Amino acid sequence: MKNVYVEHHVDPVVVLTNSRVTEVLLAKQERLVMACGGKGLCATCHCYITQGQDKLSVMTPRERQALQMLADRRPNSRLACQAKVVGEGVKVELPQGRFIDSSGDLEQLIGRRATENILHPIDGAILIEAGKLITRTRVRELNQVDVDVAEMRTMSLTIDSQPKRWMPRM
Numbered sequence: 001m002k003n004v005y006v007e008h009h010v011d012p013v014v015v016l017t018n019s020r021v022t023e024v025l026l027a028k029q030e031r032l033v034m035a036c037g038g039k040g041l042c043a044t045c046h047c048y049i050t051q052g053q054d055k056l057s058v059m060t061p062r063e064r065q066a067l068q069m070l071a072d073r074r075p076n077s078r079l080a081c082q083a084k085v086v087g088e089g090v091k092v093e094l095p096q097g098r099f100i101d102s103s104g105d106l107e108q109l110i111g112r113r114a115t116e117n118i119l120h121p122i123d124g125a126i127l128i129e130a131g132k133l134i135t136r137t138r139v140r141e142l143n144q145v146d147v148d149v150a151e152m153r154t155m156s157l158t159i160d161s162q163p164k165r166w167m168p169r170m
């Protein structure tokens with residue numbers, strides 16, 4: 001068993017050795033969209049390891065490649081669905097903002113200002129900045145997100161052990 005800490009939470013999460021970091025975040029009821037279903041193809045489980053980077057499993061080529069595509073990556077970035085806890089002392093922080101996995105996620109927010117950055121589910125880019133008005137026009141413009149996610153999910157069904165990275169059209 002290993003203790004893992006999440007920023008802004010006092011108590012650690014106790015997980016089995018080799019558990020994925022996603023289990024830790026879910027235990028703390030953090031929002032996890034997991035748009036690719038945990039295949040290492042998206043940004044929605046991106047996290048920063050603020051302590052104990054060497055207490056996680058070694059990064060695979062796929063994870064390394066996926067992280068290179070993220071807009072807000074840092075040297076301590078990991079994908080929670082790919083990183084396994086192998087030692088004590090890991091501390092995890094999530095990027096600021098809210099991931100969507102379809103433009104429809106924003107329908108109910110039309111006419112309001114974004115209370116936090118709205119993030120692209122595949123590359124983590126900011127789609128709507130915090131404080132900006134969410135308009136119907138802007139939500140319509142984000143239809144490409146739906147196409148990107150559909151293509152990425154199709155790819156996730158056929159993914160094998162080869163490192164691949166699907167790229168959203170910009």
Ligand code: FES
Nearest residue numbers: 040041042045081
């Ligand atoms: S859930 Fe998509 S990379 Fe982890």
